[in-house]
Structure formats: C-alpha cells, structure tokens
Amino acid sequence: MNWKTGLMAAALLAGPAMAQQFTSAAEVKPMLAATKDRWVAVREYDGRDLLYFTNLLAWRCGMDRIFYSVNGGAETALDSEPCYMDEAVPNAQKAENHLPFLSFPLGSVNAVSVRVLYDDGSEDAGSYQRGAILIQ
Numbered sequence: 001m002n003w004k005t006g007l008m009a010a011a012l013l014a015g016p017a018m019a020q021q022f023t024s025a026a027e028v029k030p031m032l033a034a035t036k037d038r039w040v041a042v043r044e045y046d047g048r049d050l051l052y053f054t055n056l057l058a059w060r061c062g063m064d065r066i067f068y069s070v071n072g073g074a075e076t077a078l079d080s081e082p083c084y085m086d087e088a089v090p091n092a093q094k095a096e097n098h099l100p101f102l103s104f105p106l107g108s109v110n111a112v113s114v115r116v117l118y119d120d121g122s123e124d125a126g127s128y129q130r131g132a133i134l135i136q
Contacts, residue, residue, distance in 0.1 A: 025118035028062030054100040
C-alpha cells in the first residue's frame with residue numbers, strides 16, 4: 001500500500017465529514033443560485049392561484065428575509081416559520097400555520113418578483129412570468 005492509498009483508507013475509516021446544516025448564507029447561496037429559476041411556482045387549484053415558495057423556504061435559515069411582489073404591486077415580506085436550530089433538520093417545514101404558498105384569485109398571478117436578503121447582508125432577486133413557473 002502506498003502513502004496515497006493509506007491516506008484514502010484512513011479518511012474512509014474516519015467516517016463522514018461534518019454535515020452541513022444549511023443555516024448560513026455561505027451554505028444556502030449555492031443551492032439557491034442553482035435553483036433560481038424555480039424559486040417560486042404557480043399552481044391552479046380548487047379555483048385559485050396558489051403561489052408556492054417551497055424552494056426558498058427550504059433554505060430559509062441562511063436568509064434574513066424574503067420579499068415578493070405580484071404583478072408589479074407593492075413588495076411584501078413573506079411570513080415564514082422559524083429555523084429549528086436545535087434540531088437535526090433546522091430548515092424543516094412543519095408549522096401548520098406557515099403554509100409554503102399564498103392564495104390568489106384564479107388566473108390573477110401573471111408576474112412575480114422575489115428579493116432575498118441573506119444573513120451576511122447580501123441579496124439576490126428574481127423575476128418570473130406565469131408561463132415559466134406554472135405547474136401543470
């Protein structure tokens with residue numbers, strides 16, 4: 001066994017590396033950058049437009065705030081559940097009073113803008129047209 005093989009074996013025996021908790025901007029930014037085209041989605045359901053923020057909320061622990069506007073309207077802060085920092089999955093979505101969507105009249109959501117403020121003070125934004133985010 002050469003020294004490189006020995007190092008690889010030692011690394012394998014040492015066990016898995018410390019798992020990321022995805023609770024900081026540094027950890028969540030790469031995930032959100034990779035999925036920016038899917039930050040939000042619209043679904044027509046039960047005679048309503050449901051505007052989903054599921055992807056963003058899954059990484060909320062690295063953010064200070066999420067803002068959105070619909071059809072060029074006023075920017076509004078999205079209410080989200082807290083992070084569960086003392087639990088194994090801090091970003092879990094489990095609060096019944098914090099659904100991952102908002103409800104609007106059927107066919108009324110034509111454009112959505114989103115602005116994310118990260119916990120490191122930086123921000124990112126995206127704009128979406130209904131056809132690009134409509135779930136069939």
